[in-house]
Amino acid sequence: MSASPPVLSIEGVVKFFGEHQVLRGVDLEVAEHQVVTVIGSSGSGKSTLMRCVNLLEVVDDGVITLDGEDITDPRADVDRIRRRIGVVFQAYNLFPHMTVLDNITLAPRVVHGLPRDQAAEQALDLLDRVGLRDKAGEYPDRLSGGQQQRAAIVRALATDPRLLLLDEVTSALDPELVGEVLRLVRELAEQGVTILMATHEMGFARQVADRVCFLDQGAVLEQGPPEQVLGDPVEPRTRQFLARIIDAGRL
Amino acid sequence: MSSPLYEPSPLELERRAYRRSRARRSTVVALLSTLIFAVVAYLTVTNAPGWERTKATFFDVSYGWEVLPSILEGLWLNIRVLVVAAVCVVVVALALALLRTLRGPIFLPLRLLATVYTDLFRGMPLLIVLYLVGLGLPALRLDWIPTQAAVLGTIALVLTYSAYVAEVFRAGIEAVHPSQRAAARSLGLTHRQTMRMVVLPQAVRKVTPPLLNDFVALQKDVGLISVLGAVDAIRRAQIEVSQTFNFTPYVVAGLLFVLLAVPSARIADWVSNRAARRQQAGGLV
Ligand SMILES: Nc1ncnc2c1ncn2[C@@H]1O[C@H](COP(=O)(O)OP(=O)(O)O)[C@@H](O)[C@H]1O
Ligand SMILES: [Mg+2]
Numbered sequence: 001m002s003a004s005p006p007v008l009s010i011e012g013v014v015k016f017f018g019e020h021q022v023l024r025g026v027d028l029e030v031a032e033h034q035v036v037t038v039i040g041s042s043g044s045g046k047s048t049l050m051r052c053v054n055l056l057e058v059v060d061d062g063v064i065t066l067d068g069e070d071i072t073d074p075r076a077d078v079d080r081i082r083r084r085i086g087v088v089f090q091a092y093n094l095f096p097h098m099t100v101l102d103n104i105t106l107a108p109r110v111v112h113g114l115p116r117d118q119a120a121e122q123a124l125d126l127l128d129r130v131g132l133r134d135k136a137g138e139y140p141d142r143l144s145g146g147q148q149q150r151a152a153i154v155r156a157l158a159t160d161p162r163l164l165l166l167d168e169v170t171s172a173l174d175p176e177l178v179g180e181v182l183r184l185v186r187e188l189a190e191q192g193v194t195i196l197m198a199t200h201e202m203g204f205a206r207q208v209a210d211r212v213c214f215l216d217q218g219a220v221l222e223q224g225p226p227e228q229v230l231g232d233p234v235e236p237r238t239r240q241f242l243a244r245i246i247d248a249g250r251l
Numbered sequence: 252m253s254s255p256l257y258e259p260s261p262l263e264l265e266r267r268a269y270r271r272s273r274a275r276r277s278t279v280v281a282l283l284s285t286l287i288f289a290v291v292a293y294l295t296v297t298n299a300p301g302w303e304r305t306k307a308t309f310f311d312v313s314y315g316w317e318v319l320p321s322i323l324e325g326l327w328l329n330i331r332v333l334v335v336a337a338v339c340v341v342v343v344a345l346a347l348a349l350l351r352t353l354r355g356p357i358f359l360p361l362r363l364l365a366t367v368y369t370d371l372f373r374g375m376p377l378l379i380v381l382y383l384v385g386l387g388l389p390a391l392r393l394d395w396i397p398t399q400a401a402v403l404g405t406i407a408l409v410l411t412y413s414a415y416v417a418e419v420f421r422a423g424i425e426a427v428h429p430s431q432r433a434a435a436r437s438l439g440l441t442h443r444q445t446m447r448m449v450v451l452p453q454a455v456r457k458v459t460p461p462l463l464n465d466f467v468a469l470q471k472d473v474g475l476i477s478v479l480g481a482v483d484a485i486r487r488a489q490i491e492v493s494q495t496f497n498f499t500p501y502v503v504a505g506l507l508f509v510l511l512a513v514p515s516a517r518i519a520d521w522v523s524n525r526a527a528r529r530q531q532a533g534g535l536v
Contacts, residue, residue, distance in 0.1 A: 012260070014257065014263075021256075021257060024257075060259070061259055061260050061262075061263040062260075063262065072266075073266070074266050074269050074270050074273070075269070096428075141429075
């Protein structure tokens with residue numbers, strides 16, 4: 001790994017929901033241009049971890065740094081930090097009352113102060129790259145799931161974030177549409193976008209990820225290169241999890 | 252946030268202490284600024300020219316206490332009218348709103364009727380409705396028409412407010428995302444079942460704040476039945492004022508209406524906060 005600090009570093013992060021400890025000291029790093037995927041069964045805390053990184057949840061212990069800056073410090077400026085992180089949710093969360101173009105240009109215009117025509121030009125460029133240029137004027141509810149999710153990814157990219165958080169972006173899609181979204185993520189990875197991604201797509205993780213983390217009951221049980229974690233896991237629980245996935249025909 | 256296995260780190264303890272100190276500071280700032288504002292306002296008002304005369308005409312405390320029991324008695328009538336009117340309004344308005352959501356050509360007359368009704372009574376000044384119902388109907392001298400001013404006033408209020416509240420309900424029904432209706436219908440629920448179990452519960456939750464807002468408006472407007480001669484709080488105050496030319500009874504009656512409205516506003520806040528807490532994923536935004 002290079003000498004510069006990792007883009008994202010998570011150390012000992014703990015999160016409670018009431019009495020229920022959802023994260024039990026998670027440690028994880030994402031270096032620049034790296035793609036790290038988080039795998040784990042449903043309810044293991046993947047989404048909660050993502051939400052903590054994006055400061056949608058307050059951590060109950062531990063430190064998260066973005067480019068070396070402690071973002072879990074209560075003195076930190078939450079809005080300024082979020083500007084440097086792009087997020088795509090499982091359920092797209094596009095704004096239904098705006099066109100695709102307006103969804104994408106909203107943050108560049110309102111948060112980053114880009115002039116309208118410049119924001120639109122940049123958005124159309126991005127839409128072109130994901131094959132959605134002709135849908136720019138449509139409203140999200142009139143797009144297919146795959147198109148909506150690609151639009152959501154473009155929206156997250158439009159502000160040129162340091163880190164892209166992808167939370168099971170293909171889980172709500174038909175298998176047929178999964179491919180188009182994963183292809184886009186792979187292109188982003190090749191262009192050097194730094195990505196932290198929760199996913200159930202093990203094949204994709206194996207091909208694209210630099211590192212795979214297995215999250216089990218709120219802690220990282222095992223992490224390493226995909227060949228190792230997915231191909232020859234050390235921990236019995238990782239094996240169990242992968243066996244279940246193979247049974248479900250996803251690997 | 253306690254667990255037998257979990258001890259917060261010193262860093263986390265420091266962060267918690269910092270958050271606590273911020274919260275304390277906010278409280279102190281809020282208290283101080285309120286206090287200073289109150290003092291300045293008090294000094295400005297009491298030093299204004301004509302304050303003594305104003306005080307004697309509008310804020311005569313001993314006279315106010317004297318008329319309070321009589322006005323309270325009048326207010327009791329307002330409260331009864333309010334309760335009956337509010338219940339009737341919800342029922343009629345919900346029916347109107349549902350009529351307007353009916354699909355299918357056979358229901359066209361009902362839809363039209365509901366539309367015309369809401370347009371008519373939303374546009375017509377309440378005072379005219381009150382005069383027409385309260386003074387016009389008894390003039391017909393039909394046996395079955397009630398003659399009590401309070402009853403006629405209640406009818407007029409229900410006619411007008413149902414039109415408003417029906418539109419609030421309809422807005423709420425339309426604000427429920429179409430995918431919800433699709434999901435319910437695809438489970439095999441009928442239009443009625445979909446409305447009752449899926450759409451209306453969400454719609455009512457969405458419109459609770461505007462509904463309570465209309466309720467507060469109704470609370471004040473029940474005072475208008477006094478124009479029909481019903482002896483309510485306003486009427487009692489009016490009788491007092493006409494004898495002494497001191498306006499304190501109006502102020503007393505007005506403050507009583509305000510007191511009546513405050514709990515409704517707080518309940519509205521509480522209801523919408525609770526719904527938000529229970530259903531949303533939580534977090535910081
Ligand atoms: N807002 C919340 N309130 C209470 N419990 C929650 C909340 N969000 C998530 N949880 C719980 O936290 C656990 C982890 O959830 P999540 O992070 O969504 O898992 P994953 O994304 O890995 O499926 C689950 O047991 C879930 O029930
Ligand atoms: Mg999840």
